[in-house]
Amino acid sequence: MNAASLMKPDPITLSPDDSISTAAKFIMANRYRSLPVVDADGCFLGVxxxxxxxxxxxxxxxLMDDGLTNVSFIHETLSDLKERFREVENESISMCMQRDIRTLPPDTPLIETLHTLYNNRASIPVVEEGSCKLLGMISYWNVGEKILSA
Structure with missing residues (x-):
């Protein structure tokens, strides 16, 4: 078994030009923690x-770096948070997508794949070796289903 046998092929993807609002809708509707971002050619760019x-x-x-360690004195409401979301919802996801994501080639052995998943604590993109084409994603759910059905 290898990474390709664990991955979900053809995952839902986002474009770097998609809005934060569009991405949030996909994430909330599907209960994802993150979604891969690809360009028009299917090249993996980040999440x-x-x-x-x-x-x-x-x-x-x-969010201050090396700043507050206790924020219990900040009192805001869900309406405050929603207003802040409205201020950025039409901005491109490229402004804050994570680009330094570990990827795996499809022939990565099973245990190395699981070890990477464990260390990353997030879904892993499977990218075609020698290119940047996203082939699929490996999540804890994919792995759990495979283990339980073995």
């Missing part, structure tokens, strides 16, 4: 995920 959404709605004071 857009819920962490970006949180970053966009949290108050800036809560």
């Amino acid at each position: 857009f995920g819920v962490n970006c959404l949180l970053k966009k709605v949290l108050p800036k004071a809560a």
